[in-house]
Amino acid sequence: MAGPMGGGKKHGPMGPVKKPKNTKGTVIRLFKYICRQKGLFFGMLFFAAIQSLATVSAALFIEPIIDDYLRPLVGQRFEGELVSGLIRTMVLMGCVFLGGALASYGQSKCSVWLTQRTLNTLRKDLFDSISDLPISYFDSKPNGEIMSRFTNDVESLRMFISQGLTQFVSSGIMIVGSFVIMLMYSWQMTLIVIAMVIVMFFVTKTVGKRSALFFKKQQEQLGTVNGYIEEIIEGQKVVKVFNHEEDVISHFDEINESLRKAATSANTFANILGPVMNNLSHITYALSATVGGLLALKGAMTPGEIVAFLQYIRSFTQPISNITQQFNNAFMALAGAERIFEIIDENKEVDEGYVVLVNAKISDNGEIEETEEHTGVWAWKHTHGDGTVTYTRLAGDIEFENVTFSYDGKKTVLNDVSLYAKPGQKIAFVGSTGAGKTTITNLINRFYEINDGKIRYDGINIQKIKKSDLRRSLGIVLQDTHLFTGTIEDNIRYGNLDATHEDVVKAAKIANAHSFIENLPDGYDTMLTGDGSNLSQGQRQLLSIARAAVADPPVLILDEATSSIDTRTEKLIEKGMDALMQGRTVFVIAHRLSTVRNAQAIMVLEHGEIIERGDHDDLINQKGKYYQLYTGNFEE
Ligand SMILES: Nc1ncnc2c1ncn2[C@@H]1O[C@H](COP(=O)(O)OP(=O)(O)OP(=O)(O)O)[C@@H](O)[C@H]1O
Numbered sequence: 044m045a046g047p048m049g050g051g052k053k054h055g056p057m058g059p060v061k062k063p064k065n066t067k068g069t070v071i072r073l074f075k076y077i078c079r080q081k082g083l084f085f086g087m088l089f090f091a092a093i094q095s096l097a098t099v100s101a102a103l104f105i106e107p108i109i110d111d112y113l114r115p116l117v118g119q120r121f122e123g124e125l126v127s128g129l130i131r132t133m134v135l136m137g138c139v140f141l142g143g144a145l146a147s148y149g150q151s152k153c154s155v156w157l158t159q160r161t162l163n164t165l166r167k168d169l170f171d172s173i174s175d176l177p178i179s180y181f182d183s184k185p186n187g188e189i190m191s192r193f194t195n196d197v198e199s200l201r202m203f204i205s206q207g208l209t210q211f212v213s214s215g216i217m218i219v220g221s222f223v224i225m226l227m228y229s230w231q232m233t234l235i236v237i238a239m240v241i242v243m244f245f246v247t248k249t250v251g252k253r254s255a256l257f258f259k260k261q262q263e264q265l266g267t268v269n270g271y272i273e274e275i276i277e278g279q280k281v282v283k284v285f286n287h288e289e290d291v292i293s294h295f296d297e298i299n300e301s302l303r304k305a306a307t308s309a310n311t312f313a314n315i316l317g318p319v320m321n322n323l324s325h326i327t328y329a330l331s332a333t334v335g336g337l338l339a340l341k342g343a344m345t346p347g348e349i350v351a352f353l354q355y356i357r358s359f360t361q362p363i364s365n366i367t368q369q370f371n372n373a374f375m376a377l378a379g380a381e382r383i384f385e386i387i388d389e390n391k392e393v394d395e396g397y398v399v400l401v402n403a404k405i406s407d408n409g410e411i412e413e414t415e416e417h418t419g420v421w422a423w424k425h426t427h428g429d430g431t432v433t434y435t436r437l438a439g440d441i442e443f444e445n446v447t448f449s450y451d452g453k454k455t456v457l458n459d460v461s462l463y464a465k466p467g468q469k470i471a472f473v474g475s476t477g478a479g480k481t482t483i484t485n486l487i488n489r490f491y492e493i494n495d496g497k498i499r500y501d502g503i504n505i506q507k508i509k510k511s512d513l514r515r516s517l518g519i520v521l522q523d524t525h526l527f528t529g530t531i532e533d534n535i536r537y538g539n540l541d542a543t544h545e546d547v548v549k550a551a552k553i554a555n556a557h558s559f560i561e562n563l564p565d566g567y568d569t570m571l572t573g574d575g576s577n578l579s580q581g582q583r584q585l586l587s588i589a590r591a592a593v594a595d596p597p598v599l600i601l602d603e604a605t606s607s608i609d610t611r612t613e614k615l616i617e618k619g620m621d622a623l624m625q626g627r628t629v630f631v632i633a634h635r636l637s638t639v640r641n642a643q644a645i646m647v648l649e650h651g652e653i654i655e656r657g658d659h660d661d662l663i664n665q666k667g668k669y670y671q672l673y674t675g676n677f678e679e
């Protein structure tokens with residue numbers, strides 16, 4: 044996929060067209076979704092059947108109207124038994140049409156409900172899957188591409204379920220019904236029709252095969268285009284700073300053009316089907332009319348039968364061309380469904396953890412007991428193989444033992460890292476950019492799994508701890524702040540949804556965010572939009588510290604943002620962090636060495652290895668990397 048720079052591997056616009064992987068499986072699965080709304084689905088089928096039966100049987104009145112009433116009436120006075128019979132028959136025919144119209148109304152109602160409910164479930168499953176995907180999945184795809192599955196791919200299903208599905212059903216019934224009736228009128232003429240159907244079948248098969256491929260390509264290109272748009276909107280400032288507007292536009296033109304070509308191919312193949320089918324049915328009509336005329340001359344058919352038969356050719360071929368046109372929708376829907384299922388099937392973040400976090404109280408004899416109430420004391424509940432349960436008090440003791448890790452399985456990012464942090468200690472990581480500091484925090488909260496070694500939390504291997512409980516016990520201030528649309532208060536409360544307004548304010552005070560929030564016109568009710576773009580970088584960071592503070596976790600991980608901020612805000616953040624660190628195990632990744640000076644242990648990372656450790660004075664005396672980083676003296 045081409046990135047925002049327009050680089051990457053380029054395909055010709057008609058590039059490799061991927062085959063739908065498992066069309067049959069996708070169809071079955073889609074039907075299972077549709078059948079979840081059993082009542083609506085069968086209701087829709089029922090009404091569609093009534094409606095098409097009405098259409099088919101209404102034409103049955105044509106023959107008696109012509110042969111039994113109109114022909115005998117030719118040259119006669121328009122009165123008597125014949126006329127009242129004619130009127131009766133026509134009223135009956137009208138009733139059948141009316142029944143059909145009512146059924147058609149019922150069918151469209153069912154169809155709307157069925158479609159919207161099915162899409163709702165699909166969207167829900169898709170969203171649930173996305174929330175369950177491991178972080179590494181998002182490393183590999185632009186967000187817009189994933190978004191596209193919610194928008195275009197779901198939309199393609201809407202068209203199919205709401206129109207295509209009913210068309211297939213009612214057309215099927217009309218085809219079968221008309222065919223049976225045609226056979227009853229004249230087998231000779233029916234033979235002509237059968238010959239035409241065979242031709243139609245081969246045309247559809249040939250065209251359809253190519254269409255399906257291009258529809259898949261079209262949905263993929265749509266995803267690419269969406270991904271690119273999302274990326275550029277997000278990065279618009281960078282684009283402008285470097286005057287890349289024109290490159291961006293020309294790259295967009297390129298992928299937009301590819302989309303146009305793929306969509307054109309897809310639709311051309313599908314769209315020529317309609318006219319081809321129409322012409323084939325005109326030919327059949329003409330041929331049948333001729334043969335019918337000949338048969339009438341021989342006295343084998345009455346004029347009424349011929350007119351009725353020709354009417355049935357219409358109600359036989361019309362649904363065939365309707366169906367072929369619906370192939371358009373069907374192919375697109377299949378391509379869309381396949382892309383949706385692809386995400387639903389993606390490997391979920393597995394969680395085999397069975398050690399959970401529970402509220403605890405310490406009994407008089409010093410034992411830990413599980414309790415329902417919120418005591419502020421937490422314990423790890425460890426259920427063993429033999430059914431016994433042990434409790435370990437949550438203290439915040441973290442240990443890395445010979446941890447080795449690679450994001451992609453190729454490049455080792457952490458190599459044989461060992462470290463420990465005791466409750467109440469402050470451990471600082473320093474090191475050049477890319478050394479692996481953030482990676483260490485990603486491993487503690489299990490965003491990624493380690494390749495070798497062990498990480499222990501209060502003596503428990505973290506792989507045994509349930510992920511949600513593990514993360515609940517950790518307070519993490521990520522290196523890049525993310526704020527959600529909502530008020531400032533909502534954003535702080537994100538750290539602990541049970542927090543009261545007072546808790547939020549207290550947390551904001553600890554984080555030193557209170558004074559700037561108070562100065563905003565709407566205070567804590569100030570709405571944040573677009574990832575907090577109406578705040579400054581430093582303010583955003585203060586909010587994310589407040590968010591960690593409100594959770595009041597025993598272990599805190601602070602990944603200091605690298606972006607430089609004014610010294611006053613820097614001081615505020617520093618004070619905020621220091622306040623937050625009281626009485627907790629703290630990992631701090633510091634880019635400003637002033638923040639690490641009071642740490643109990645400082646680890647200097649270089650290329651994924653800890654090359655120096657000790658406190659500030661030790662490390663300064665060692666005159667190694669830390670000394671260089673701290674004094675900016677790189678000669679030594
Ligand atoms: N999601 C990822 N996929 C693959 N490689 C990654 C990923 N994230 C980081 N890396 C690589 O891992 C290495 C360590 O990255 P890390 O983010 O831990 O550095 P850091 O020490 O936090 O740097 P900084 O001081 O700039 O924040 C880098 O070489 C980086 O290229």
Ligand SMILES: [Mg+2]
Binds near residue numbers: 481
């Ligand atoms: Mg980092």
